[in-house]
Structure formats: structure tokens, C-alpha cells
Amino acid sequence: SQTIHQWPATLVQPVGSPLSLECTVEGTSNPNLYWYRQAAGRGLQLLFYSVGIGQISSEVPQNLSASRPQDRQFILSSKKLLLSDSGFYLCAWSGTGPNQPQHFGDGTRLSIL
Amino acid sequence: GNSVTQMEGPVTLSEEAFLTINCTYTATGYPSLFWYVQYPGEGLQLLLKATKADDKGSNKGFEATYRKETTSFHLEKGSVQVSDSAVYFCALSDTAGGTSYGKLTFGQGTILTVHP
Numbered sequence: 001s002q003t004i005h006q007w008p009a010t011l012v013q014p015v016g017s018p019l020s021l022e023c024t025v026e027g028t029s030n031p032n033l034y035w036y037r038q039a040a041g042r043g044l045q046l047l048f049y050s051v052g053i054g055q056i057s058s059e060v061p062q063n064l065s066a067s068r069p070q071d072r073q074f075i076l077s078s079k080k081l082l083l084s085d086s087g088f089y090l091c092a093w094s095g096t097g098p099n100q101p102q103h104f105g106d107g108t109r110l111s112i113l
Numbered sequence: 114g115n116s117v118t119q120m121e122g123p124v125t126l127s128e129e130a131f132l133t134i135n136c137t138y139t140a141t142g143y144p145s146l147f148w149y150v151q152y153p154g155e156g157l158q159l160l161l162k163a164t165k166a167d168d169k170g171s172n173k174g175f176e177a178t179y180r181k182e183t184t185s186f187h188l189e190k191g192s193v194q195v196s197d198s199a200v201y202f203c204a205l206s207d208t209a210g211g212t213s214y215g216k217l218t219f220g221q222g223t224i225l226t227v228h229p
Binding site for chain 2: 006032034043044046049090092094095096098099100101102103104105106107109
């Protein structure tokens, strides 16, 4: 069966520090991968998605970037964090067929001080 | 563009009450529809799905019917439990134009609290 791992679970970082969040998927090949941010425990904002190694699409301009160095690895990064980057970050994967559901990791709670 | 509208919450019910969370959508193609549930501090879990008109998705006592004529996908449960307290998200996946990127459009979520 497929599983998705996301770490760390919680992270406290000072303003201006770098960020690296990692997500890996097991049990499937060539998944579509997604990064979301969720503010105030409610709506989800799609940040990035990827349909293959090295292929990243950004949904909104922001202080963050994403990379996909391997088929089942998706990394969210920042060179200098802002206070507004605080939130709950979720990674998800889906199959490549039409109308596939997405499957989510457990999320990373990021607090910027 | 695509959009999903959920009823505003929060919804507060007593245990064993009937639950309805409304969801309506707009889409340019022939979407699949999903309900996700998020328990406190966790990621989203797929609760149920429907891929074409008149399909009924069901899981754990929850069900929703894909109504193309009213562009709706309302979530229902006959008797809620305290353990159902969570945030519920309606979502659609639209492959209009042949894209299969799998992008989902989410509603804003509805907070459900069930009291004993």
C-alpha cells in the first residue's frame, strides 16, 4: 500500500532563517505531488504541484520554493522566512489518471518567531 | 473557473443527531467530487468520493450523492458521534481540457462539533 511521510511534525524558526520541509511517498511510482498551506485550521491554499522530477508549478507568488529531486521526494524551501510564512503545511500525492483523489501527509506546524 | 462553496460553520450537534453539510460547485467539465475529513492536528483523510452524476459515495456511515442538476454534493450522516467532531472539506477534481494534473479545488471547510 502507498504511504506518505512528512517531516518534521512541528518546527519553530526565527524570522530570516532558512527552511526545508521534506515529503516522501512510498508504494507508488511517478505520483503527482502537492504542497499546501493551511491557515487558521481552515481553507487550503495550493502552493506548488509537480507532475515529474524537476517539474514544478507554482500557484501563487511567495517567499517559498519547491523542488523534486527524486520521483517520490518533494521538498519545500525558503532562503529567509517571514512571519507570514507561519502555518500548517501539508504534502499530498495523487495518481496520474483523471479525477484521482489526493492523499495527505500528517502536516508540519511551522511557527515563525 | 472551478469553485466549491460549503455551508458556513461551525455546526454544533448533539450525539445521535442527523447531520447535513451542504456543498455546491461550479466546474467547466465533468468533475469528480470528494469529501475529506481533518481531525485536530492531523492531515486530511479522504472520506468518500463520487466520479459521475447520480453516484453515491459512502464510508463510515457518511454518504453524499453527486447531483448534477443542482450541482451539489451534500454530506449526510444519520446519527453522529462525538468522534465525528472534525473539519469537513468538499472538493472537486476537474479534467476539462484533458488535463490530468489532479489539482483539487477545495471548499473552505466546515467545523463540526458533536456534544455527548
